[in-house]
Amino acid sequence: MAIERTLSIIKPDATTRNLTGKINAKFEDAGLRIVAQKRIQLTKAQAGEFYKVHAERPFYDELTTFMASAPVVVQVLEGESAIAKNREVMGATNPADAAPGTIRAEFAESVGENSVHGSDAPETAKEEIAYFFSGLELVG
Ligand code: CDP
Ligand code: MG
Numbered sequence: 001m002a003i004e005r006t007l008s009i010i011k012p013d014a015t016t017r018n019l020t021g022k023i024n025a026k027f028e029d030a031g032l033r034i035v036a037q038k039r040i041q042l043t044k045a046q047a048g049e050f051y052k053v054h055a056e057r058p059f060y061d062e063l064t065t066f067m068a069s070a071p072v073v074v075q076v077l078e079g080e081s082a083i084a085k086n087r088e089v090m091g092a093t094n095p096a097d098a099a100p101g102t103i104r105a106e107f108a109e110s111v112g113e114n115s116v117h118g119s120d121a122p123e124t125a126k127e128e129i130a131y132f133f134s135g136l137e138l139v140g
Contacts (some may be wrong), residue, residue: 032082035140048060051067094111
């Protein structure tokens with residue numbers, strides 16, 4: 001076990017429904033610390049670059065249009081095994097499969113509009129954090 005950092009995004013379906021506080025309470029209750037945070041509106045091109053690993057998937061166009069449709073909150077969560085812990089608190093990608101009490105079980109509207117993003121591995125966490133934050137913006 002080690003202290004890790006991971007990228008979290010509160011997606012447009014959640015920011016528009018005023019769920020930022022309720023979602024972040026779940027992260028904080030799980031022992032994750034928000035060490036960087038900003039509310040921004042992505043362009044479709046910026047969303048496309050962020051999700052480029054999915055460029056060939058059938059949902060890519062819909063996903064990037066959705067991510068640019070309203071503000072998002074991008075943030076860095078820090079804690080013991082933060083990458084896995086964040087994904088545990090988020091729940092499965094499809095809210096129909098998400099465990100009770102998880103963010104996606106409680107708040108997600110569909111497999112696409114599923115309220116939160118979380119990095120899936122140490123390498124992607126590092127890349128995704130660097131996409132949105134400079135070292136100076138990670139304040140602990
Ligand atoms: O976000 P997560 O890592 O759980 O899932 P992913 O497989 O990396 O997919 C990224 C995002 O694409 C999901 O969170 C959904 O918003 C979207 N997606 C979708 O719209 N339809 C799918 N069948 C799978 C994913
Ligand atoms: Mg993913």
